[in-house]
Amino acid sequence: MRTKTTLFSILLILILLIGCKPNNEKNNSIEGIWKSIGYGKILKIDTNSYEYFDTTDISCLPAKEGDISEVKNTMQISNDTLTVKRGFSKYRYVRVNEFPEICQQNLKDKKDITYNFEVFANTFENHYAYLDLNNVNWDSLYKNSKNKINSKSTELDLYLVMEDMIESLKDNHGSIEPTDEIYELAENQIQSEIEDVETEELKEYGDFEIAGIVADYYLKEDLTKDSWLIKWGNMENNVGYIQIKTMFLYADLSLNESLVKENGFVSTYMDAFDSLDFEKQISKEVAGISKLMDTIMEDLKKTRHIIIDVRFNGGGQDVVALEILRRFNIDRKQIAVKKARHNNHYTKNTPIYLESAKNPYTKPVYLLTSQQSASATDMMALSSMELNNLKRIGSHTNGAISDALQKTLPNGWFFSVSNEIYTDKNNKIYENIGVPVHYELNYPDDRQTFFRSVANDLEKDKKNILNAINELQNE
Incomplete structure (x- = not known):
């Protein structure tokens, strides 16, 4: 009877150990779905590949992908937190059970002016690090900017509104890169507004x-x-x-x-x-x-x-x-x-x-x-x-000390936002000053x-x- 009980106990332990092994392997593996702490990113890692997604409250856009061998050496997992190292920077991710629902949805009209504005604004609302330092009233800036966008707005209108927002935010690394066509239209419009003003011809240096x-x-x-x-x-x-x-x-x-x-x-x-x-x-x-x-x-x-x-x-x-x-x-x-x-x-x-x-x-x-x-x-x-x-x-x-957090709009335009605060060892900030x-x-x-x-x-x-x-x- 004692022999039978002992054998049963051994079998039970073996079953439990075998059953636990896949979970332990999963927890120690970099494979899976990871959500960044800050930075607005989802990282999906499979056996042979990785893919980054830029996320906001209303969007999820593919950002970068490649072979896992390219980046595996920069990754380390500890206590179910994935750390990705780049230079002296460390980016931390937590594991999530499934791919976010918003990343599985079909993208809205990529050219929709209002949608692109909202993605842009949501990124700054969630990540811009200097609203308080620069005394920016975000709610007021957002509402005033949104009121300039309507169903008849063009891509040029969108670009000019975004440029005005970045200037109002005083973001040293904030930028928006539209298509060459839109940029040229904006430059021509600005030039036409100042061409009546007489200015002295002075040498300009690069x-x-x-x-x-x-x-x-x-x-x-x-x-x-x-x-x-x-x-x-x-x-x-x-x-x-x-x-x-x-x-x-x-x-x-x-x-x-x-x-x-x-x-x-x-x-x-x-x-x-x-x-x-x-x-x-x-x-x-x-x-x-x-x-x-x-x-x-x-x-x-x-x-x-x-x-x-x-x-x-x-x-x-x-x-x-x-x-x-x-x-x-x-x-x-x-x-x-x-x-x-x-x-x-x-x-x-x-x-x-x-x-x-x-x-x-x-x-x-x-x-x-x-x-x-x-x-x-x-x-x-x-x-x-x-x-x-x-x-x-x-x-x-x-x-302009903060890193520039690079993002992409649904319409394909690139933009960036200052999302980091650098200080000296005494916690003093030198941004702007x-x-x-x-x-x-x-x-x-x-x-x-x-x-x-x-x-x-x-x-x-x-x-x-x-x-x-x-x-x-x-x-």
């Missing part, structure tokens, strides 16, 4: 153009090679100078030369870049700038001090900015914290660290910034606050006015910088 003019004037010995995005070399008195035009475009993508000639470098580059999965985008950008910085630091290692000029740099990838800055960092340190808007709260804080270099440059470094130093360049300036051997000269940065300098040169706020003030007197510009350095050294 960011890269003015940066190149300044670098050519500053450099006594140009050591630049294999790059048109960064110029470096020596000024008088063994002072090193690095002119950084942008914080992206550094990946080696083996671009087709005929396509580059036909469509231009940036357009061809972005087409190739967008075809990569997130992990490769980050790794290739970092690899490209890292290789370049190895050469630059070797060339400038014997200088008295180094000037890094990012006054005309509109941004790019944060990881590129930090890869450059770490060459002046002696040990790993936390330099910032970020969190994302999630409903009426925020996601978990993500600490951001600046890695160290094997042989860092520890002599004085002077970072030149202006109101045109934006986005990833803001991030470089924010991070530089933790480097004791670095001082900032010029004027405060732009203050920008990162301050140690030595103020009071640059004009207006972009072209600033560019012309530099270009019209390059010697004065250089002397102002050198005088500022001299005063900082004598403090």
